[in-house]
């Protein structure tokens with residue numbers, strides 16, 4: 290199938306007008322000026338007025354969480370069988386909202402690994418998934434109820450080895466307090482410099498990339514100096530943090546969504562202490578994000594999907610929040626595709642290139658002038674994962690790879 294007459298954002302930038310994209314089964318066969326396809330006689334789709342992009346990548350999701358206010362309470366009630374179903378539903382829902390790859394940064398008892406393997410092998414029609422397993426935190430640290438609590442460098446090393454043994458793709462370490470854990474302050478660093486350094490070094494020995502939940506400067510610096518690959522959240526970044534992050538080419542995954550959702554929930558039963566923390570953090574967060582962006586720092590999209598009032602299916606709204614906080618739409622699109630693919634080490638995805646996987650999002654209109662065209666699902670027209678339609682409002686399915694594998698929880702909206 291030849292997709293022609295649409296604009297093409299290839300993950301890095303807009304191609305000159307007049308390019309077309311040829312699909313061949315599960316792959317992109319070729320992207321070239323339309324004239325290069327002169328002898329082609331197969332099916333064609335006229336995408337005038339549409340834009341073709343790589344499928345989006347959510348670098349910070351929690352498949353086991355469903356947006357409930359009190360995840361610890363919920364999770365205690367759910368069996369592993371129920372949690373597994375929930376992971377499948379959330380993965381499928383994300384795909385149907387344009388997320389063709391995602392990274393789970395904190396699951397429950399490794400049930401998400403089974404779902405990851407089923408999606409990655411095609412047994413379930415879902416996104417490509419990378420997963421950290423249990424995040425590692427100090428005793429009583431942020432969201433400790435689902436984490437692996439570890440104290441002292443030796444125990445942190447053991448906790449990293451446990452995740453690797455269970456089959457993780459990456460390691461997540463909690464550097465500071467969080468918004469929703471009672472009695473935990475955002476400005477406190479949690480793991481010491483020695484603990485963080487030991488954890489990152491152990492992950493690096495086995496070639497596992499590392500991510501750190503880090504809200505405030507001391508924790509950010511501990512993580513960055515230890516050699517972390519990505520800072521998650523980065524609510525308060527001072528000049529020293531920004532300098533050190535730039536020097537080490539650290540990716541910021543800002544996750545602006547969860548604070549937005551929490552503050553927007555206003556009447557949703559959020560305790561006052563959590564709401565106070567959220568307001569305190571939100572103002573600073575946008576400034577820190579903009580400062581790192583203006584300084585030329587690498588930024589990837591992550592929506593912290595699954596956190597309170599932030600259910601799966603809306604991750605692309607993170608792009609809108611990044612633009613609202615001062616990012617150019619074209620850079621937000623890159624953050625949600627090419628930069629995210631690099632962070633997750635997704636070979637052959639995240640960019641539209643010859644012979645890459647046919648992970649595509651087609652939207653009506655021009656997201657380079659209006660990011661809402663991608664951020665808001667109502668404008669999505671076609672979503673392909675490995676060439677197979679997860680959404681088709683263009684009526685092209687007859688000429689595409691059939692969707693195989695179990696597709697539980699297919700959402701309609």
Ligand SMILES: [Zn+2]
Pocket residue numbers: 349351394395593
């Ligand atoms: Zn998270």
